[in-house]
Amino acid sequence: DTAVSQTPKYLVTQMGNDKSIKCEQNLGHDTMYWYKQDSKKFLKIMFSYNNKELIINETVPNRFSPKSPDKAHLNLHINSLELGDSAVYFCASSRQGAGNTEAFFGQGTRLTVV
Amino acid sequence: QQPVQSPQAVILREGEDAVINCSSSKALYSVHWYRQKHGEAPVFLMILLKGGEQKGHDKISASFNEKKQQSSLYLTASQLSYSGTYFCGTQSGNTPLVFGKGTRLSVIA
DSSP, X not given: OOSEEEEOSEEEEOTTOOEEEEEEEOSOOSXXXXXXXXXXXXXXXXXXXXXXXXXXXXXXXXXXXXXXXXXXXXXXXXXXXXXXXXXXXXXXXESSSTXXXXXXXXXXXXXXXX | OOOEEEOSEEEEETTOOEEEEEEXXXXXXXXXXXXXXXXXXXXXXXXXXXXXXXEEETTEEEEEOTTSSEEEEEEXXXXXXXXXXXXXXXXXXXXOOEEOOOEEEEEEO
């Protein structure tokens, strides 16, 4: 069983479109995250979310929004896609905050905006 | 606050040793180390929580200094399988896990 799964694995779309990436974890974790990895391989935190609190990296454009229908899912919705949004997006989860427990990553979604 | 990693890249021959450093301008609650191979997701290596702590498995180990502002990852007798990008992740207070820019390690035969 895959612990953290993301769909789709690849996503190619045109500028201006709206798209969503889904993430599900079956580990019973309380906290989920979205990271963006650009061409320079920098892993940038976008959101941290548990059932009580959403922490948003202030540098993330408001075109990006996390949506959590339940504790096991944290989807990423992106409006009005831009060329600079092209990157690999990783979902991750951990028990409570990631301070003292391992974070498990999904396999990533490679988003290409054309 | 993003931790600072050094070096940015290192090339080793099999059997050589390497040290990757991770530092912060303030005291940390924890330091995580992850390795990412090309085209794959980051994979957890270890967490250090206490100042002065050292951990390791196989030939990869790490330390967390007393002031909890710096950690080092030690790779000894490197193998081809060690190649990848190593990230340190840090967390302080209630902030989420934030990663450094990574260190690209290449081990050649």
